[in-house]
Amino acid sequence: MSPASPRHAYVDALRAVACLGVVAYHLSLYWLGAWRAGFEATAARASPLARLFIAPSRLGFLGVSLFLVLSGFCLQLSVRPGEPPDAPRFFSRRALRTLPPYYASLALVTLASLWPPLAHVTWVPVRARDLWTHALMVHNLLPDTVWTINGVYWTLALEWQLYLVFPLAVAAQRRVGARWFLLGSLAITLVWALALRAHPATARLTGAPYAVLYESVPGRWFEFASGMVAAALVRRGARPPRWLAAVAVAWIPAAIWVHVVDVSAFPLDRPVCGASFGCALWLASARPSVFAGRGLRALAWVGGISYSLYLVHQPILVALSPLALSRSVDEALGLGLLVGAPLCVGAAWLFFRAFERPVLARLARARSR
Numbered sequence: 435m436s437p438a439s440p441r442h443a444y445v446d447a448l449r450a451v452a453c454l455g456v457v458a459y460h461l462s463l464y465w466l467g468a469w470r471a472g473f474e475a476t477a478a479r480a481s482p483l484a485r486l487f488i489a490p491s492r493l494g495f496l497g498v499s500l501f502l503v504l505s506g507f508c509l510q511l512s513v514r515p516g517e518p519p520d521a522p523r524f525f526s527r528r529a530l531r532t533l534p535p536y537y538a539s540l541a542l543v544t545l546a547s548l549w550p551p552l553a554h555v556t557w558v559p560v561r562a563r564d565l566w567t568h569a570l571m572v573h574n575l576l577p578d579t580v581w582t583i584n585g586v587y588w589t590l591a592l593e594w595q596l597y598l599v600f601p602l603a604v605a606a607q608r609r610v611g612a613r614w615f616l617l618g619s620l621a622i623t624l625v626w627a628l629a630l631r632a633h634p635a636t637a638r639l640t641g642a643p644y645a646v647l648y649e650s651v652p653g654r655w656f657e658f659a660s661g662m663v664a665a666a667l668v669r670r671g672a673r674p675p676r677w678l679a680a681v682a683v684a685w686i687p688a689a690i691w692v693h694v695v696d697v698s699a700f701p702l703d704r705p706v707c708g709a710s711f712g713c714a715l716w717l718a719s720a721r722p723s724v725f726a727g728r729g730l731r732a733l734a735w736v737g738g739i740s741y742s743l744y745l746v747h748q749p750i751l752v753a754l755s756p757l758a759l760s761r762s763v764d765e766a767l768g769l770g771l772l773v774g775a776p777l778c779v780g781a782a783w784l785f786f787r788a789f790e791r792p793v794l795a796r797l798a799r800a801r802s803r
């Protein structure tokens with residue numbers, strides 16, 4: 435792949451952080467047994483050294499929040515100042531960028547599930563209903579399809595639903611200004627979450643029905659909007675104040691409180707994550723040279739293939755999970771870090787070369803015209 439632009443290396447580095455967090459979360463779920471036993475019971479069976487991985491991996495799914503902020507940030511940066519959004523051009527480019535790799539992975543996972551030794555890769559047999567809802571990116575709207583085939587696909591449907599709103603959001607931000615746009619977005623997310631929690635029919639939802647309602651566009655809108663506003667500030671050349679660093683790490687105590695201490699408060703940490711990650715992007719944009727080091731360049735490289743890694747890692751971990759679940763937690767973790775995670779990265783690189791790089795080359799040619 436071509437190296438990331440130094441100006442935006444911090445974006446790729448943060449993409450890598452988000453994706454590796456999700457991979458770590460799924461490694462704990464599917465290889466260490468946290469899916470069945472829970473994180474506390476899994477950690478109790480592990481050594482103190484292994485717990486140093488298990489404890490933070492519990493919050494790895496918050497990489498999705500960072501992805502949503504990054505998506506709003508990058509899309510906002512792609513809009514030319516003062517020009518109305520070209521919706522047909524925007525949707526056609528988003529389709530070209532995201533759909534070919536997605537459909538390729540969808541086909542590969544479905545085909546793999548037809549081979550008896552890998553039938554468990556999709557947890558349940560793939561139905562026609564799963565295929566057409568995934569093809570149309572509406573599977574996250576139905577409880578019986580939201581997590582089928584490949585559990586991470588629900589976020590891609592959510593992304594596309596956010597894309598549909600994006601041109602209207604750009605116009606709204608220009609009309610009312612970044613501050614009121616952000617406050618309005620916060621109000622949408624808070625009102626949606628609080629209304630669901632207050633209604634008797636939705637207050638105690640769990641599992642897939644919960645995901646359909648709480649993990650929807652209104653429920654995740656503030657994270658996406660935070661990225662849009664961060665991009666507007668970066669484009670304006672606004673200098674981040676010093677106190678912003680405290681906001682950029684506020685997600686840590688908020689996430690620990692909600693997901694470890696008081697799970698009944700979930701998902702009210704999402705607005706904190708959106709604000710924190712938006713501030714982190716603003717701060718990173720002010721010091722892009724920090725990301726020029728060799729170690730962070732490697733992180734940016736992983737960020738460059740993060741979409742492919744996101745698409746392929748869960749089926750690989752699920753397919754190989756029987757090899758890990760028969761071992762102790764410490765042995766499974768060592769196997770995961772030395773074999774499972776590198777295998778996912780290697781497979782993602784091959785997938786990137788086969789299905790994603792041709793798309794990027796085609797987009798580059800389109801931009802040069």
